[in-house]
Amino acid sequence: MRLRLNVVLTSTVVTAVGLIVLIGLLVGEDLGLLTQLVNALPFRALAEIALRLAVVAAALTLLIGVLNLLLVNATRLLRGSTLSAKLGSLVVLAAFLVTIFARLADSSGASYRLLQDGVLLPVQASLSGLVLLALVWGAMRLLARGVTWARVLFVLAVLVVLVSALPFGAPLAEAQAWLWRVPVSGGARGILIGIALATLVVGWRVLIGQDRSYGE
Amino acid sequence: MTNSTMQIVAVLFLLVVFMANALVRRRAQAAQRPLPALDALPTLASQSIEGYQPLHVAVSQVALGNRETVLALVGAEFIYESARMVALGDAPMLVSVSDPTILPLARDALRRGYRRHKQRTFLSVRWYPTALGLAAAVSALQRDDRVTGSVFFGEYGAELALPLAAAARHRQPTIAASARLEGQAVAFALADGCLLGEELFAAAGYLSQDSGQINRTTTIDVLRWLVIVGVVVWFIAARITGA
Numbered sequence: 045m046r047l048r049l050n051v052v053l054t055s056t057v058v059t060a061v062g063l064i065v066l067i068g069l070l071v072g073e074d075l076g077l078l079t080q081l082v083n084a085l086p087f088r089a090l091a092e093i094a095l096r097l098a099v100v101a102a103a104l105t106l107l108i109g110v111l112n113l114l115l116v117n118a119t120r121l122l123r124g125s126t127l128s129a130k131l132g133s134l135v136v137l138a139a140f141l142v143t144i145f146a147r148l149a150d151s152s153g154a155s156y157r158l159l160q161d162g163v164l165l166p167v168q169a170s171l172s173g174l175v176l177l178a179l180v181w182g183a184m185r186l187l188a189r190g191v192t193w194a195r196v197l198f199v200l201a202v203l204v205v206l207v208s209a210l211p212f213g214a215p216l217a218e219a220q221a222w223l224w225r226v227p228v229s230g231g232a233r234g235i236l237i238g239i240a241l242a243t244l245v246v247g248w249r250v251l252i253g254q255d256r257s258y259g260e
Numbered sequence: 261m262t263n264s265t266m267q268i269v270a271v272l273f274l275l276v277v278f279m280a281n282a283l284v285r286r287r288a289q290a291a292q293r294p295l296p297a298l299d300a301l302p303t304l305a306s307q308s309i310e311g312y313q314p315l316h317v318a319v320s321q322v323a324l325g326n327r328e329t330v331l332a333l334v335g336a337e338f339i340y341e342s343a344r345m346v347a348l349g350d351a352p353m354l355v356s357v358s359d360p361t362i363l364p365l366a367r368d369a370l371r372r373g374y375r376r377h378k379q380r381t382f383l384s385v386r387w388y389p390t391a392l393g394l395a396a397a398v399s400a401l402q403r404d405d406r407v408t409g410s411v412f413f414g415e416y417g418a419e420l421a422l423p424l425a426a427a428a429r430h431r432q433p434t435i436a437a438s439a440r441l442e443g444q445a446v447a448f449a450l451a452d453g454c455l456l457g458e459e460l461f462a463a464a465g466y467l468s469q470d471s472g473q474i475n476r477t478t479t480i481d482v483l484r485w486l487v488i489v490g491v492v493v494w495f496i497a498a499r500i501t502g503a
Contacts, residue, residue, distance in 0.1 A: 072267050102325045102361050109360025109387040116386045129404035132397075171396055171422065178421035182450035185428065198448060232441050235457040237487060239439050242458035242480045243330045248277045249476055250333060 055253040062251040065091045114140065201228075277483065284479045292474060297435050297453030298466050301411070302345055304433060308408040309349030314384070316354045316407040317342055318398050318423065319366065321391045321415035323359040328415060331439055332362055335413050336369040337464035337473075342411065343373020345467075354407060355385045358394040358414075363387055395419040399426035409433035412451070413460065416443035424450035437463070458484070 068091025071082045082088070117133035124130040146155040183202055186195050204223060208216035249255040308315040319335045322328040339355055346353045353373075355366045366385045374380070388394040399422045402410055409432050412420060416438040427434045428450060436447035437455035447454035455463065458480055465473030 070267060070270060075267055098325045102323075105360040105363060108363055109389070112360070112363055112385070112387045113389075116384075124404070125406055126404050128400070132400055132404060168392055171392055171419075175418050175421050178425035179418065179446065179449070181425055182421060182428075182446065186449050194448075198445075235441060235444070238458040238480075238484055239461075241483045241487065242461035244273070244277055245281065245476060245480050245483065246334060246461060247330045248274065248281065250330070254281075254472060255333070255337075255476065 051256065055256060058256075059251060059253045061094050065094050066251065068092070276486070277479075280482050280486070281475075281479045284475050284482060292462070292466055292477060295455065295459055295462065295466050297437075297451075297455050297459075298463055300433065300435060300453050301342065301467065304409040304411075304435075305342065305345035305348070305351075308346050308353075309351040311408060312351055313406050313408045314352040314354040315342060315346050316356070316398075316402065316405075316410040318356040318394060318410060318412050319362055319414045320358045320394050320412070320420075321417075322362065324361040324365065328439075331415065331460075332359075332365060334461055334464065335362070336365045338411070338413050338460075338467075339366055339369040340373045341464055341467040343370045344376050347374040347377040350380060352384065354401075354405060356394060356398055356401065357385065357387055358389065358391050360387055391415075391417065392419050395422040398423040402427050402432055403430050407432065409435075412436040412438070412447070415439050416446070418442050418446055420446045421450060 064087055067082060068087040071078050071087075073079055114137070117136045120133040121130050121137065124133060143156070143159060146159055147153070150156065183199060186199060189195075201223060204216055205220055208214075208220035246255060304315055307313075317339050319332075319339070322332040322335055324332050343353050353370060355370060357363060357366055363385055367383050370383050370385065386397075388397040395416075398410070401407070402423065403426070410423065410427055412423065412434065414437075416436070417440055420436060420438060420443050424434055424436060424446065434451045435453040435455075436443070436451035437460035438444050438447055439460065444454065444456055448456070461480060462477040464470070465475075465477045
């Protein structure tokens with residue numbers, strides 16, 4: 045019984061707050077009777093309060109995230125299943141402490157910027173470089189996993205785009221332009237419209253309480 | 261388009277969604293289209309139970325409180341369904357997220373999944389800041405924490421190549437679903453199974469066989485056909501009128 049009451053309560057809160065925010069944000073100043081109705085009731089004020097609460101809650105989750113990062117890595121350092129897991133967590137914890145210390149000890153922020161420019165950015169840049177290598181390796185591995193028409197088409201499209209970018213690939217430039225303009229553009233739009241529709245349906249169902257991915 | 265026109269269009273579109281949803285609920289349940297990527301998930305869960313090794317789910321670049329909120333909720337459903345399968349045998353599960361707002365949601369989904377079978381709960385949720393940070397951390401985590409396999413869900417871009425390539429090197433099975441086109445292309449090339457387009461919203465229905473979730477997938481399909489018919493009619497009308 046307690047379980048059912050919990051479900052009813054969470055669903056009621058989600059539906060009420062969701063619909064109030066939706067109406068408060070969607071109905072503007074020039075929709076005639078609908079605008080008058082929304083202005084007569086405190087929809088906009090309630091929507092603003094709900095949004096502010098959401099911002100505060102999101103900020104609090106950042107603190108939860110930092111605590112999670114420390115606890116998970118401390119536990120992994122002590123009880124990690126492999127040596128590399130323990131070492132990885134040790135590096136994360138050490139980096140966290142160094143960054144905090146650099147920020148607190150140097151009020152000008154120079155040490156912090158040094159860490160950011162000298163460590164964080166180069167590491168991110170090298171990781172981005174690795175992404176390219178991983179992609180090339182993936183394309184090579186694609187057909188080795190089995191030949192299907194979709195995979196052949198994928199590899200052919202990648203080859204056309206890559207070869208046309210080379211100095212001697214000019215004859216393929218027109219094919220590449222057509223590829224971007226017609227099938228790629230159309231396919232991309234189709235996929236994005238599909239995702240947008242799905243987002244809308246799920247959002248609506250959450251608002252009216254049909255989908256409950258929370259509590260129980 | 262003026263603001264009021266936009267508002268009217270938005271309200272009308274919501275009405276269409278409402279009507280489609282209501283109509284689908286009244287009809288007999290439709291058959292679901294096959295999703296081979298998801299057929300592998302029960303096998304992954306079984307391997308996780310047999311080897312007592314964690315199944316890993318990584319959710320990237322989705323957050324509560326912004327435009328990815330709905331995707332975050334769908335991600336939580338996916339975690340719940342995975343946990344429900346793994347909890348059949350009391351195996352652990354590991355969830356990595358790139359946004360701290362997902363931490364409570366992921367923990368709740370895990371808790372519910374394990375509680376469903378009245379099992380001991382494993383609330384191992386980890387936060388790795390930024391999408392690239394998560395991708396790099398997960399690349400190492402897959403071997404270091406001896407996971408059975410990984411499921412990638414969210415708004416991944418090209419950085420998805422890092423953990424997928426690492427998993428392939430260690431011969432660990434992967435399933436990937438991204439709402440971004442770059443991520444989908446990478447997933448298609450590197451993952452053992454991938455979900456394209458709105459298929460990632462169909463995962464919960466496909467895995468749970470719950471009638472409500474299946475109806476949701478059917479509603480999405482109905483609306484998609486409505487859009488296709490609308491585009492074709494618009495095209496023909498434009499051709500005829502020369503507009």
